[in-house]
Amino acid sequence: MSDFLLCPATAKPQMSHPQALVPACQECLSIAKKHYFEDIWHCRDQIKRTLRQKYAKHLAIGENWTQEELADSGFDDNIFGGFKKSAWQMFEIARDRVNAQGWPVVIDGIDYPPPLSMAFSFNGVEYSHISEAISEQTQRHALDESFLISLVDIVGKPRFAYAIRLAKLYRGVSLQQKKQLIDELQSDFQS
Structure with a gap:
């Protein structure tokens, strides 16, 4: 209703x-x-x-599994059988709910278009801006947000997943080690 x-x-x-x-x-x-x-x-x-x-936990299913991996997971017992059976559907419902586009805004015959979009998509989830995706991913994976921002600045938005993998690998290491990686990446990506 x-x-x-x-x-x-x-x-x-x-x-x-x-x-x-x-x-x-x-x-x-x-x-x-x-x-x-x-x-x-x-x-x-x-x-x-x-x-x-x-719905962060539901959306994380699509980040950690593919539909095929769940089907082949071997989770057939009572404890994980329910997860295997419903996990992908839970992900799809949450993803589709978050990604719903809505309708055009037309009032008294006048079309009111949305402002220019800075939308960003990652793992099938739409964000209004990349900064929102960075913030959410740093919270979800306990990452250093300023480090992830630096990585994305260097490798670019199209390689966002790569930047997250690097940030996960460097979780808990010293600032000096992070700076060393950033320096190496800058020289690699500038050449």
Whole structure:
């Protein structure tokens, strides 16, 4: 059952779109009521961010397993049999929920396009910006965020998974060792 969210909650003189009643499920409505947002796109991003946090364990299934690996896992006993049976479906539901695009915003026949997107996708999950992906991955894997940022700056967004693997390998090592790796990578990637 859908309820409606007044978006934004308070009309202001200079808004990116007029106020609108937007259908929302109970889960999204409860998230939206806890946050301040100035337009529907900011609301959408906040809901997605909250859903990614809430479903982090489900989303991690797709990061750690493929559907084929789960099928061939040998988890057939009572303890892991349920995981084998439902894990991939749990991942897909969480992924699709977080990645839902919504509909175009058209009010009184006027199309209100979203602001320019800085969207970033990693392991099938959409983030509003790469900084959000970096923050989430550092929390999930207990990584040094400034180190991961430096790695991504050097290797680039297309090699984000590689930067995470390096950050995991260098978890818990000295700052000097991290700096040495960064220096080596800079010389490798500049040539």
